[in-house]
Amino acid sequence: MSHKPVLLKEIINSLHIKKNGIYIDATYGCGGHTKEILKNLGPLGKVYAIDYDSQSIDKYKINDQRITYINKQFSNLKKICLKYNVTQKIDGIIFDLGISSYQLYNPMRGFSFMSHGPLDMRINTKQGITAYDLLKKIKLKELSFILKKYGEEKFHNKIAKKIKQYIMFNQLNNTYDLSKLVCSIVKKYNKHPATRTFQAIRIYLNNELKELHKALNNTLDILKIGGILSVISFHSLEDRIVKTFMKKFSSINICNLKIPLNDIELAYFFKNKCQLKIINRIFPTKLEINNNYQARSAILRIAQKI
Ligand SMILES: C[S@@+](CC[C@H](N)C(=O)[O-])C[C@H]1O[C@@H](n2cnc3c(N)ncnc32)[C@H](O)[C@@H]1O
Structure with missing residues (x-):
C-alpha cells in the first residue's frame, strides 16, 4: 500500500x-x-x-x-x-x-496486528533489540506499566501476564500470535483491540x-x-x-x-x-x-x- x-x-x-x-x-x-x-x-x-x-x-x-x-x-x-x-x-x-x-504494511517489520510477521517493531532494523526479545526478557510488572503508560490500555495487567506466560512456552512467536492473544482479553473498543498494545510496545522499544x-x-x-x-x-x-x-x-x-x-x-x-x-x-x-x-x-x- x-x-x-x-x-x-x-x-x-x-x-x-x-x-x-x-x-x-x-x-x-x-x-x-x-x-x-x-x-x-x-x-x-x-x-x-x-x-x-x-x-x-x-x-x-x-x-x-x-x-x-x-x-x-x-x-x-x-x-x-x-x-x-x-x-x-x-x-x-x-x-x-x-x-x-510502507513500514506499517510490510509484515516483515512487525508493526501490524493485521498481518503475520516477526515481532520486530524497530524503526531502524540494524539497531537495538526486537519486540520479541524485549517481551522475552522484560519483567511482568514493567511490561504491565509500559502497556498502561504508552498504550493507555485498561487491561494492561491481564495482557502482560498472558504475554509472559505464552512467550515462556513458545506460544508467542509473531505479530499474529500477539494480536490473537490481546483479542482473547480485550473485546470492546472502537478500534482494533490490539491497537493499544502494539502502540505501547512500539513507542517504548523505539524510545519515541x-x-x-x-x-x-x-x-x-x-x-x-x-x-x-x-x-x-x-x-x-x-x-x-x-x-x-x-x-x-x-x-x-x-x-x-x-x-x-x-x-x-x-x-x-x-x-x-x-x-x-x-x-x-x-x-x-x-x-x-x-x-x-x-x-x-x-x-x-x-x-x-x-
Ligand atoms: C509518518 S512517517 C513520515 C511520512 C512522510 N512525511 C511522507 O509523507 O512520506 C514517519 C517517519 O519517521 C521516521 N522516524 C520515526 N522516528 C524517528 C526518529 N526518532 N528519527 C528519525 N526518523 C524517525 C520513521 O522511520 C518514518 O519513516
Whole structure:
C-alpha cells in the first residue's frame, strides 16, 4: 500500500516556503512532504531529509541535488546542523511522527496486528533489540506499566501476564500470535483491540517520546528567527509533548509573581524567555479522513521562532 502524506497542503502552507530557503524534513518516510517542499523551492533551496530507517530512505530516495539524506535519529538535529553548518539558518522544520504505511504494511517489520510477521517493531532494523526479545526478557510488572503508560490500555495487567506466560512456552512467536492473544482479553473498543498494545510496545522499544522531547528542544537552537516549526502527531501522548513544548516557550506566566522579581526569578525568565509564537492547530478535514484513514487522528501544530 502506498503512503499518502497526511495534511499535505496544510503543512506546506504553514512553511511559507522561500525560494532559496533551507528546510528540514525530520521524518522523511516515503518523501511525500519533501516532494511538495521541493516543488516550491528554487534551484538554490535545500532540504535536509532525516529518517532513522535506512530502508525507507533507500526505497524512496529522490534524485535531486537539493536534498541531503541523513540516516540518523531526529534527536540529533543540533549535531546535524552543526555538521552541515546550517545552525540558526533553518527556515522551517517539519515532523510527521510515527511510522509510514510502507513500514506499517510490510509484515516483515512487525508493526501490524493485521498481518503475520516477526515481532520486530524497530524503526531502524540494524539497531537495538526486537519486540520479541524485549517481551522475552522484560519483567511482568514493567511490561504491565509500559502497556498502561504508552498504550493507555485498561487491561494492561491481564495482557502482560498472558504475554509472559505464552512467550515462556513458545506460544508467542509473531505479530499474529500477539494480536490473537490481546483479542482473547480485550473485546470492546472502537478500534482494533490490539491497537493499544502494539502502540505501547512500539513507542517504548523505539524510545519515541524521549526522541520527540529531545528533538523539539533542539529546534529552538537551529531555527532562524521567523523560522517555522510544524509537527503532525497521531496520538495524545505525542500531542501533549508538542503542545506543552510550544506553550512553555511561547509564554511567560507572571500572574503569580510579585514585582519586582528577585534574582532567581529573573534568571529563570532570561533562561526561558519567549522563543516561539504559536501560530495554529489544524485537524484533517472529513474529506481527507475519508480518503486516507491514517489521517483520522492527526493534529498539526505550528509555531514560529521569534
Ligand atoms: C509518518 S512517517 C513520515 C511520512 C512522510 N512525511 C511522507 O509523507 O512520506 C514517519 C517517519 O519517521 C521516521 N522516524 C520515526 N522516528 C524517528 C526518529 N526518532 N528519527 C528519525 N526518523 C524517525 C520513521 O522511520 C518514518 O519513516
